[in-house]
Amino acid sequence: MPPSLEHVFTMRMYTSPDKALVIPEAKGNNHRIVAFLTHGHIKGSGLEADLLPGGADWILRDPDTNTGHLDVRVQFRSKEGHGIYIHFKGVLQIDEKWMEVFTGGPKARTLEFGENEWLGSPIIETSHPDLKWVERSAFVSELRWFVDHDGSVAVENAVYKVKPSRV
Secondary structure, three states, X not given: OOOEEEEEEEEEEEEOHHHOEEXXXXXXXXXXXXXXXXXXXXXXXXXXXXXXXXXXXXXXXXXXXXXXXXXXXXXXXXXXXXXXXXXXXXXXXXXXXXXXXXXXXXXXXXXXXXXOOEEEEEEEEEOOHHHHHHHHOOEEEEEEXXXXXXXXXXXXXXXXXXXXXXX
């Protein structure tokens, strides 16, 4: 029996795509995109925390395949004052729907999970005594664009704990 997944957190991290740093032809023919994350939250499994300044997604985009290689580092503070640090790598297929949101196009809208390929593998550290289990767990995540009612744009990340198979 293969491992199973249990949804444990949802992260919503707002960004300003118009303020992203785009460096064409960095590292050969690749493009570097630095998307700064301005505010947001993580919720689930007894955790509620706010995104702190300084987080970003450093995407390396291969223009031949439109594949983005993610390198995300973010930090949160819980309502009780505990720190949460999350670093994740991932892959993203940059398609027309994704670009429509990133460029602020007229058809920009919230995408459904799975509408494009956008996956991550978070590693989580925390000082929260009730959440130390996250440091002993493996996670995978699925991401999507979330366009708020006021037009602001967020990356929403559904985080799943990988549960080992039963013998």
